[in-house]
Amino acid sequence: MSNAPLDLYWYLPTHGDGPYLGTDERHRPATFGYLREIAQAADRLGFKGVLLPTGTRCEDAWITAAALIPQTEQLRFLVALRPGSGTPALFARHAATLDRISNGRVLLNVVTGADPADLAGDGNKLNHAERYAQTDEFLTIWRGMLSGEEVNFEGQYLSAKGSDISFPPVQKPYPPLWFGGSSDAGIAIAAKHVDVYLSWGEPVDQLAEKLERVRAAAAREGRNIRFGLRIHLIVRETEEEAWAAADRLISHVTDEVIAEAQNNFVNVSESVGQKRMSALHQGRRDRLVVGPNLWAGLGLVRGGAGTALVGSPDNVAARIREYQAIGIETIIASAYPHLEEAYNVAELLFPKLNLHGEAAPALRGWDVEFGRGVRPRVAASAS
Numbered sequence: 001m002s003n004a005p006l007d008l009y010w011y012l013p014t015h016g017d018g019p020y021l022g023t024d025e026r027h028r029p030a031t032f033g034y035l036r037e038i039a040q041a042a043d044r045l046g047f048k049g050v051l052l053p054t055g056t057r058c059e060d061a062w063i064t065a066a067a068l069i070p071q072t073e074q075l076r077f078l079v080a081l082r083p084g085s086g087t088p089a090l091f092a093r094h095a096a097t098l099d100r101i102s103n104g105r106v107l108l109n110v111v112t113g114a115d116p117a118d119l120a121g122d123g124n125k126l127n128h129a130e131r132y133a134q135t136d137e138f139l140t141i142w143r144g145m146l147s148g149e150e151v152n153f154e155g156q157y158l159s160a161k162g163s164d165i166s167f168p169p170v171q172k173p174y175p176p177l178w179f180g181g182s183s184d185a186g187i188a189i190a191a192k193h194v195d196v197y198l199s200w201g202e203p204v205d206q207l208a209e210k211l212e213r214v215r216a217a218a219a220r221e222g223r224n225i226r227f228g229l230r231i232h233l234i235v236r237e238t239e240e241e242a243w244a245a246a247d248r249l250i251s252h253v254t255d256e257v258i259a260e261a262q263n264n265f266v267n268v269s270e271s272v273g274q275k276r277m278s279a280l281h282q283g284r285r286d287r288l289v290v291g292p293n294l295w296a297g298l299g300l301v302r303g304g305a306g307t308a309l310v311g312s313p314d315n316v317a318a319r320i321r322e323y324q325a326i327g328i329e330t331i332i333a334s335a336y337p338h339l340e341e342a343y344n345v346a347e348l349l350f351p352k353l354n355l356h357g358e359a360a361p362a363l364r365g366w367d368v369e370f371g372r373g374v375r376p377r378v379a380a381s382a383s
Contacts, residue, residue, distance in 0.1 A: 011334030014059040022253035045346035049076030084124040088141035104170035132185035139193040146174035182273040191217035201231030201307035203291040208326040228330035232308035317352035
């Protein structure tokens with residue numbers, strides 16, 4: 001198996017969590033204590049970072065990240081940034097401050113937005129094309145300021161006059177920008193501005209075609225771009241256990257809930273990526289396996305990332321290596337519930353991907369046999 005470098009991130013469910021989708025059964029609210037447990041587990045287990053989503057139904061990503069950064073040691077925080085919800089200068093100061101507080105552990109995920117309810121809630125009246133044009137102007141100003149420039153800019157939607165920041169970020173020229181968008185306008189933004197293009201999990205051949213479009217667009221801008229994959233993981237010791245866990249996850253989902261969700265995804269949402277997700281299964285329970293070990297059951301009711309890699313550690317690792325072969329360098333993963341599943345992924349999948357979390361400091365240099373106590377490791381004689 002390939003030893004190519006791979007970063008594996010986890011997800012913070014700031015909207016709530018639980019073992020089932022499409023129901024309030026055993027729902028876990030997004031309390032700060034619970035989010036702290038997940039973040040600290042991810043940090044301890046060796047995940048590179050965590051993604052914090054955005055939306056009117058989520059705890060604020062920036063404040064949550066600021067509260068969790070002192071509670072962790074190595075973990076990076078991929079924080080959602082919505083260009084339509086604040087000025088570039090304001091978010092430049094936010095980003096620089098958070099990067100300084102975290103000593104360079106901040107990444108920014110640019111979310112232009114496509115959910116009409118979220119947009120209306122934030123007072124954003126721009127249409128799809130206008131939002132991407134605004135995002136272009138926003139990132140032009142934001143990148144200039146954080147690069148140490150005094151920015152003077154006059155655009156159709158935004159302006160800046162002598163804008164700069166007094167306290168620069170730790171990361172140079174600025175905390176890396178991540179972005180996902182499948183429309184032509186989204187790909188143009190990625191090519192011009194961002195460091196990492198992030199896509200939801202599609203079949204490998206389908207995703208390869210999209211990544212090639214992004215790669216070519218970036219080359220026309222004289223830039224290189226890296227790629228990440230946002231996907232769920234359902235990993236168990238055997239294939240049978242993994243697929244049973246997938247079935248359990250949607251065991252409370254009703255046909256009425258599916259119909260309502262799919263109508264929103266297909267007819268209401270303006271997201272091209274969301275429509276690509278829904279097209280994989282067309283809301284049908286009998287079309288959920290959309291590729292080798294690739295399951296679209298989450299997308300019946302969950303917006304955004306709607307696919308999961310399901311299977312044994314060997315098979316899921318093999319599928320991840322196939323995504324790596326088309327250019328994916330980072331996996332941003334999640335699974336329900338996120339606390340327990342962080343352990344499943346780390347314990348079962350990390351060894352297959354040559355990823356190694358840090359042992360707890362108190363146990364370094366010790367052999368541990370569960371249920372039989374702890375004993376010190378004795379070094380062999382050098383004679």
